[in-house]
Amino acid sequence: MADESGEIRSYTMNFGPQHPASHGVLRLVMEMEGETIMRIDPHIGLLHRGTEKLAESKPFNHSIGYMDRLDYVSMMCNEHAYVRAIEQLMGVEPPPRAQWIRTMFDEITRILNHLMWIGSNALDLGAMAVFLYAFREREELMDCYEAVSGTRMHATYYRPGGVYRDLPGKMIQYHESPWHKGKDLARMNQWREGSMLDFLDAFAEDFQHKVDEYEELLTDNRIWKQRTVDIGIVSPERAKALGFSGPMLRASGVEWDLRKTQPYAKYAEVDFDIPVGTRGDCYDRYLVRVNEMRQSALIIRQCVKWLRANPGPVMVNNYKVAPPKREDMKESMEALIHWFKLFSEGYSVPAGETYAAVEAPKGEFGCYLVSDGANKPFRVHLRAPSFPHLASIDELTRGHMLPDVVAMIGTYDLVFGEVDR
Amino acid sequence: MMTSDALIFGLTLGKILLIAVPLIIAVAMYVWWERKVIGWMHVRMGPNKVGPWGLLQAFADVTKLLIKEVIIPTNANRFLYFTAPLLSVIPALAVWAIVPFDNGVVLSNANAGVLFLLAMTSLGVYGIILAGWASNSRYALLGAMRSAAQMISYEVCMGMALVCVLVLAGSLNFTAIVNAQAGTKGLFDWFWLPLLPMFFVYYISGVAETNRLPFDVAEGESEIVAGFHVEYSGSAFALFFLAEYANMILLSFLAPILFMGGWLSPFQGWHLGWLSDPGWWWLGLKVFIFATSLLWLRATFPRYRYDQIMRLGWKVFIPISIAWIFVAGILRYFGIVTIGH
Numbered sequence: 001m002a003d004e005s006g007e008i009r010s011y012t013m014n015f016g017p018q019h020p021a022s023h024g025v026l027r028l029v030m031e032m033e034g035e036t037i038m039r040i041d042p043h044i045g046l047l048h049r050g051t052e053k054l055a056e057s058k059p060f061n062h063s064i065g066y067m068d069r070l071d072y073v074s075m076m077c078n079e080h081a082y083v084r085a086i087e088q089l090m091g092v093e094p095p096p097r098a099q100w101i102r103t104m105f106d107e108i109t110r111i112l113n114h115l116m117w118i119g120s121n122a123l124d125l126g127a128m129a130v131f132l133y134a135f136r137e138r139e140e141l142m143d144c145y146e147a148v149s150g151t152r153m154h155a156t157y158y159r160p161g162g163v164y165r166d167l168p169g170k171m172i173q174y175h176e177s178p179w180h181k182g183k184d185l186a187r188m189n190q191w192r193e194g195s196m197l198d199f200l201d202a203f204a205e206d207f208q209h210k211v212d213e214y215e216e217l218l219t220d221n222r223i224w225k226q227r228t229v230d231i232g233i234v235s236p237e238r239a240k241a242l243g244f245s246g247p248m249l250r251a252s253g254v255e256w257d258l259r260k261t262q263p264y265a266k267y268a269e270v271d272f273d274i275p276v277g278t279r280g281d282c283y284d285r286y287l288v289r290v291n292e293m294r295q296s297a298l299i300i301r302q303c304v305k306w307l308r309a310n311p312g313p314v315m316v317n318n319y320k321v322a323p324p325k326r327e328d329m330k331e332s333m334e335a336l337i338h339w340f341k342l343f344s345e346g347y348s349v350p351a352g353e354t355y356a357a358v359e360a361p362k363g364e365f366g367c368y369l370v371s372d373g374a375n376k377p378f379r380v381h382l383r384a385p386s387f388p389h390l391a392s393i394d395e396l397t398r399g400h401m402l403p404d405v406v407a408m409i410g411t412y413d414l415v416f417g418e419v420d421r
Numbered sequence: 422m423m424t425s426d427a428l429i430f431g432l433t434l435g436k437i438l439l440i441a442v443p444l445i446i447a448v449a450m451y452v453w454w455e456r457k458v459i460g461w462m463h464v465r466m467g468p469n470k471v472g473p474w475g476l477l478q479a480f481a482d483v484t485k486l487l488i489k490e491v492i493i494p495t496n497a498n499r500f501l502y503f504t505a506p507l508l509s510v511i512p513a514l515a516v517w518a519i520v521p522f523d524n525g526v527v528l529s530n531a532n533a534g535v536l537f538l539l540a541m542t543s544l545g546v547y548g549i550i551l552a553g554w555a556s557n558s559r560y561a562l563l564g565a566m567r568s569a570a571q572m573i574s575y576e577v578c579m580g581m582a583l584v585c586v587l588v589l590a591g592s593l594n595f596t597a598i599v600n601a602q603a604g605t606k607g608l609f610d611w612f613w614l615p616l617l618p619m620f621f622v623y624y625i626s627g628v629a630e631t632n633r634l635p636f637d638v639a640e641g642e643s644e645i646v647a648g649f650h651v652e653y654s655g656s657a658f659a660l661f662f663l664a665e666y667a668n669m670i671l672l673s674f675l676a677p678i679l680f681m682g683g684w685l686s687p688f689q690g691w692h693l694g695w696l697s698d699p700g701w702w703w704l705g706l707k708v709f710i711f712a713t714s715l716l717w718l719r720a721t722f723p724r725y726r727y728d729q730i731m732r733l734g735w736k737v738f739i740p741i742s743i744a745w746i747f748v749a750g751i752l753r754y755f756g757i758v759t760i761g762h
């Protein structure tokens with residue numbers, strides 16, 4: 001720490017990969033002077049699973065499940081980008097009901113992701129309660145995932161040409177247990193008497209009050225403001241130059257949201273606002289995300305309204321990408337052949353390349369897909385929003401203190417599944 | 422035949438055990454209560470598996486800690502590494518010698534009780550600094566440096582708050598301080614009213630002194646993992662843990678004794694029968710309220726940054742404390758606050 005002249009120089013500290021605030025497997029090598037950060041070198045790759053390479057060796061549909069595991073707190077949005085890329089290359093247009101369902105589940109996913117973020121960001125800065133409050137609501141939305149796909153996280157629900165199946169008519173309910181019985185059980189099940197849409201409508205209406213609860217604990221809290229205001233400021237120009245997207249970009253004052261600027265699914269038909277920050281500090285990023293949760297709840301209610309009124313198919317009637325009905329297979333030779341071909345060989349995608357992006361909760365999640373006409377992709381590249389975000393950590397935290405790095409990692413909303421891929 | 426010296430020795434030892442053993446059990450129950458209360462505040466259950474309502478959870482934890490292996494990091498200074506937890510737990514227990522539980526119920530009714538308190542609580546910081554230094558870990562060292570700076574600055578505030586109490590009470594003896602708050606106006610005779618800002622300064626400094634949220638930068642779970650005790654395990658860690666919780670209970674005792682009339686009834690002089698009588702139960706109730714309020718802080722607040730804590734201490738609390746010492750002096754000199762019966 002001291003050189004020959006006896007002068008004390010900066011020292012190096014290793015932050016992670018096993019550290020309570022490293023959000024997975026982030027490793028930071030920090031050069032510090034006292035508590036002040038001189039330089040940060042993020043080391044990534046500890047969660048590299050070769051998703052892009054794996055996708056090259058499988059029929060197109062088999063890789064949808066891998067997409068869930070990239071950013072494992074916003075699962076369906078990742079699927080959406082990949083599925084859209086395939087649809088663009090094949091020229092398949094999903095039926096409207098499927099697109100509304102996708103819009104609704106993208107927003108459910110956004111709330112899931114932002115709940116995880118608000119909880120872990122608050123926990124990083126020491127506020128424990130918000131984390132558990134957020135998980136209480138997260139649990140309800142996880143049940144929606146489970147209701148449509150059978151699994152809580154890695155849904156594999158979106159398919160090229162639509163979604164796996166229509167929304168269930170009956171919402172899953174809690175069973176009696178030693179911990180939940182009588183009035184308590186009735187309260188937990190009160191939204192779950194009807195269909196999943198009834199449940200979501202009740203949830204989305206109530207959710208605004210839940211966001212009020214989180215805001216009550218944080219927004220005007222002096223300590224929270226001291227910890228986040230003016231920490232990690234990014235100017236709009238730098239934010240664009242650094243490749244930021246999503247809430248990180250909007251908090252700096254750039255009104256850029258793919259849902260508005262390049263509408264996909266049914267975003268052109270729903271009414272919502274894009275919250276934009278002014279200062280580009282951690283506090284603005286917090287406010288932007290909190291308001292996005294409120295907007296998402298509004299979008300969900302609009303989707304519920306449309307979906308209640310308009311039943312219909314949720315998958316294209318194209319046996320190249322969609323499996324035929326079970327009844328048809330009992331009588332039709334053609335259907336049986338289609339079924340067999342689809343689940344063994346898959347389908348061939350016309351040669352070409354495309355890029356499809358969605359506004360994932362963390363920013364622009366894109367899928368660049370090259371096909372050579374075979375039943376497997378020639379190349380898949382995934383543009384993960386967290387990757388350029390993390391790359392800016394040195395610039396944003398230099399001169400700040402160690403606790404500010406933690407605040408900064410919190411607002412990046414990093415998930416290493418997608419940074420390392 | 423027993424000499425009188427041996428008799429006194431035996432009696433004192435008995436008294437010490439009578440304080441220390443319930444204290445350690447109180448720490449265990451306090452940990453259980455903390456987990457339960459925080460659990461309720463977080464819409465979850467808290468411990469509920471070990472024993473009825475999870476009551477034995479704390480004892481299970483202690484047993485686990487005691488039978489765990491104590492790991493010594495390579496290149497740690499062995500002697501200092503094991504001295505540190507002792508240096509932190511010994512003052513935390515020794516200070517209970519001067520804490521009164523009721524009128525006259527105290528191990529040592531020392532005239533200079535407040536000085537002894539300051540001396541003992543100041544010693545605790547050595548345990549933390551040495552633990553951070555001896556562990557040979559940068560996280561631990563950072564934690565130790567933070568905690569040293571924080572505890573020393575907040576001790577100044579605490580000392581100033583105590584001076585205000587001394588000015589009004591005119592004594593360094595805790596029993597005398599409580600009795601000086603007796604009167605006929607109920608809880609309005611207590612020192613919290615004339616010393617209201619100092620009451621808050623003392624309480625908040627106490628939270629900072631015990632390294633609890635929102636001032637727990639010395640442990641700073643999400644920043645420096647566990648701070649000064651990051652390398653400690655097993656019984657060595659248990660000693661730090663015991664010291665921290667004993668200090669929290671101490672704070673919960675001192676705040677009522679200094680500012681909230683100790684064992685005096687909040688309805689004293691209002692002729693409400695037994696409700697107006699002083700008694701240990703009043704002290705117990707006040708301690709319970711203060712101890713629970715510490716948990717409430719932990720359940721809700723985010724954590725300060727280390728330099729913000731220092732700013733709060735030096736730029737806000739110390740000027741207020743210095744000003745209020747003069748206010749207390751004026752209150753006393755002109756007889757605005759009447760003392761005692």
